[in-house]
Amino acid sequence: MAANSSATGTAEIGVTGLAVMGRNLARNFARNGFTVAIHNRSFAKTQSLVDDHGDEGTFVASESVEDFVASLARPRKIVVMVKAGAATDAVIDELVPHLDEGDIVVDAGNAHFPDTIRREKALRAKGLHFVGSGVSGGEEGALLGPSIMPGGTAESYQWLGPILEKISAKVDGVPCCTYVGPDGAGHFVKMVHNGIEYADMQLIAEAYDLLKQGLGASAAEIGQIFADWNTGDLESFLIEITADVLQHVDAASGSAFVDIVLDRAEQKGTGRWTVQNGLDLGVPITGIAEATFARALSGSVPQRTAALGTLPAHTTDWQVEDRAAFIEDVRLALYASKVVAYSQGFDQIAAASAEFGWDIDRGAMARIWRGGCIIRARFLNRITEAYERNVDLPLLLADEYFTGAVGNGVPAWRRVVAGAALHGVPTPAFSSSLAYYDGVRAERLPAALIQAQRDFFGAHTYRRTDRDGTFHTTWSGDRTEQDA
Ligand code: NBP
Secondary structure: OEOHHHOOOOEOEEEEOOOHHHHHHHHHHHHOOOOEEEEOOOHHHHHHHHHHHHHHOOEEEOOOHHHHHHOEOOOOEEEEOOOOOHHHHHHHHHHHHHOOOOOEEEEOOOOOHHHHHHHHHHHHOOOOEEEEEEEEOHHHHHHHOOEEEEOOOHHHHHHHHHHHHHHOOEEOOEEOEOOOOOOOHHHHHHHHHHHHHHHHHHHHHHHHHHHHHHHOOOHHHHHHHHHHHOOOOOOEHHHHHHHHHHHOEOOOOOOEHHHHOOOOOOOOOHHHHHHHHHHHHOOOOHHHHHHHHHHHHHOOHHHHHHHOOOOOOOOOOOOOOOHHHHHHHHHHHHHHHHHHHHHHHHHHHHHHHHHHOOOOOHHHHHHHOOOOOOOOEOOHHHHHHHHHHOOOOOOHHHOHHHHHHHHOOHHHHHHHHHHHHHHOOOOHHHHHHHHHHHHHHOOOOOHHHHHHHHHHHHOOOEOOOOOOOOEEEOOOOOOOEEEO
16 A cells, blocks of 8 residues: 555546445455555545455555545546535535546436536536446445446546446446446436336335235245246346345244335435436336335325225235236236336436437447346346347337237236236336336327317317317307417
C-alpha cells in the first residue's frame, strides 16, 4: 500500500464511499490488477478495507479528498459509491475543485436519472465527464462481477470501458457491461432493470401462492418445483434463490422459513420511480405497476385488518385433481406473464430513448443483464436475439420466438388466471399481464366508448374510423356532428 502523502498519481481508478458496495467494488478493481485509490468520508472504513483486504491488490488509501484526487493518474477516473441523493451531491461538490478538465466522475449509486441528467450538465459545463452508471448484483456482484450500465459521454467510455468491462460479470466470455447512452441513460436502464425485478419477484410470489393454494403443497415441496423449473426456460437467479428460500427451515421454530416471515414487502423506491416514469411517458408497464402496488397492499395494515374476516369471498377450497397438469399450467402462465413484464420494460426503455435522444440498443441491454445482476436469466439471450432480428421491434411479444413461446402457454395462462379468480387467490401480476396481452392484441378496444364519453361531458372531440378529421357532437343540443 502506498502512503497517501506521497500523492503519486498512479492509481488507475478511484473509489470514494467504502460501505458494502464501494468496498467490494474497490476490491474487485484491485483483484483484477488495477491500482485503486480509496477514500471514505470517515477514515475508519478506508483503514478497515486496507487492514482486511490490503493483500488482495494495490490500494492507495487517502484520508483527505485532496490526497485522494492527487493519487490518481490522469484523466482521473473516480467512482462515487455513496448513499444516493444529497450525499452524492455533497461528494461531487467536494471533488470538483480538485479535478482537471477531462477527468471522469462516475456515480455508481442508485441515483434517480433526472438527478444524473442535472449533474452531467453541471459537470460538462466545467469540462468534466459525469457518468451515471447502474450497478446491479448487490454486495456479492460488486465483489465478484456485477452487471454495469454506464451512461455519460461516449468519450468517457473509451477510458472507462476497458476497466469496467474487466471487473463486470462475464457470460460466455462476453462482459456484462456496455455503453448505454448519454447523460441519464445508464441510471434510467438500471431503474427499469429494478422495475422488472419487482415484476419478476411478484410473479414468482404469485406462482408460489397458486401452488400453495391449489395443491396444498408445503414450502419445501414448492421449493422442489421451483428447482425443477430452474432447469428449463425459466432458469434464472430469482427462480434459483426462490427454490433455496422455500426449502430453508427456520432454526428457532422448526417451521419453513417463509412461513415465519411477516408478509409485508418493503421497497427502497426504484419500483416507484419506474412506475412514475411509465405514467409520465404513457407506457403501460402494468406488470411493474401491479408488483409495486402489491407491495403497497401487503403493507396496508389498517385496510387488511378491516377486511380480514369481513369481506365475503364466496369461494371454495381449491382442490386440484391433476397436480402435474396444474404445475405445468402455472409454469407456462409464469413464463408468459414474465415475457409481458419484460416486453413492457423494453417498451419503456424505447420510449425514454426516443424522448431523451439516448439511442439505447435494447438487445445490448438484455445482453448485459445475462450475468451479475438480480434478473439474470437464460431467456435474456432470446431477447437479445429478438432485437438483433429487428432493432426497431415495436413489441417484444410480437417477435417470432416469443409469439410462439407465449402463444403455446395461453390456454394454461387463462386456466390459471380464471382458477385464481374463482378461488379467490390474488394474482394481480398474472391477471394484469394476461389482460395486457389480450388488450394489445385486440382488433378493437372499448377506448372508443371512452372517447365518446369524453366528448359528451367535456367536448374533448373524437376521430372517426371512416374518415379523417376531428369531430364533436353537440350532445346537449341537437346532436349534430361538427368539425372540431
Ligand atoms: P450506503 O447507501 O449505505 O451509503 C453509505 C456510504 O455513503 C458511506 O460510505 C458513507 O460515508 C457515505 N456518505 C453518506 Br451516507 N453521506 C455522505 C456525505 N454527505 N459525504 C460523503 N459520504 C457520505 O452504501 P451502500 O449500501 O454501499 O450503497 C452505495 C450506493 O450503491 C447507494 O447509492 C446504493 O443505492 C447503491 N447500490 C446498493 C446496492 C446494495 O445491494 N446495497 C446495490 C446496488 C446499488 P460514512 O462511512 O462516512 O458514513
